[in-house]
Amino acid sequence: MVDALGARGLSAAAQATTGAGDATRLARQAALEGAELIVACGGDGTVNEVLQGLVGTTACLGVWPGGTANVLARELGLPRRLEAIADVLAAGHTRRVSIGRAGDRYFILMAGIGLDAAVVRGVSPTLKRFLGEGAYWLAALRQLAAWPPPRFLVEVEGRVEPATLAVLAxxxxxxxxxxxxxxxxxxxxLLDICLLDSTDRLRLIRWVLAAFRGAHLALPGVTCLRARRARAHGAGAPWVQVDGELAGRLPMDFECLPAAVSVLAPR
Structure with missing residues (x-):
């Protein structure tokens, strides 16, 4: 990538990570030293780490997809080939986007509470390397076997709604x-908030199948809201994930931070 960017007139340097938190530290250091563009090479978890270091700086976020799901890359319409990614980065077309905050951690895609966070927690890193997204579906089956999930409450603008799974997107x-x-x-x-409330396995399976088409929104037990802020709490302190990485347990506050980060994307 360094050579590909150099051929397009951009000066770049590569920095490798060796453990959790390295991407945040390196991104923050580079941004404070005047780097205009920080490119995260990896999956959504790596991008999330880099995001933590960029918030509050003027550096722009670039994404070179190389992970399991690459959800953000798909959302932005990014290509996969190195040369095509280098073209996007060199073109310099930016989008100013909002981000979310869950507790003290930022997210660019979503925060999830309850069942989906339990799936993230249960994913085997070894199976993830071999099966990719399939490892998440295996973890989901294990969660179904350990049914029922804990119920929690989500407070949104004076409303209090029960849920067993929540996505704040x-x-x-x-x-x-x-x-x-x-x-x-x-x-x-605003955050788009989808709340599913049921301890019935068959109903959950129906919801998930409908969610492939976005057709779950009108089903019984599904609540959809839009809000700037929300708070969630509940007995048993269910887990929370952000962009596919664990972020702690309830209680937790959630917030949308408008126009907080610039990202490079195709026109």
Whole structure:
């Protein structure tokens, strides 16, 4: 990639990560030293780490998809080939997008509470390397076997709604081809919130199948809201994930931060 960018007139340097938190530290350091563009090479988890270091700086985020699901890359319409990605980065077309905050961690795609966070927690890193997105579906089957999931409460603008799964989205795309929030937009100032409330396995399966088409929104037990802020809490302290990475447990506050980051994307 460094050579490909150099051939297009851009000066670049590569920095490798060796552990959790490295991408955040390296991105923050480069941004504070005046780098105009920070390119995250990896999956959505790597992009999320880089995002933590860029918020509050003037550096722009670029994405070179190389992970399991690459949900953000699909949302932005990015190509996969190195030369085509280099063309996008060199073209310099930026989009100013909102991000979300869950507790003290930022997200660019979504935060998930309850069942989907439990799936993220249960994914085997070894199976993820070999099966890709299939590892998440295996983890989901294990969660179904461990039924029922804990119920929690989500507070949104004076309303209190029960749920066993919640998605608070900044973008329409979700992993595995699911579209829990098909109308979510990265350039508005609201989170799209989808709440599923049931301990019935068959109803959950029906919801998930419908969510591939975005047709779950009108089904019984599904609540859809849009809000700038939300708070979730519940007995048993269910897990929370952001962009496919664990972010802690409830209680937690969630917020949309409008026009917080610039990203490079195709025109």
């Amino acid at each position: 900044n973008a329409a795309a979700y992993g595995g081809g699911l579209r829990f929030t098909p109308q979510a937009r990265m350039d508005d100032d």
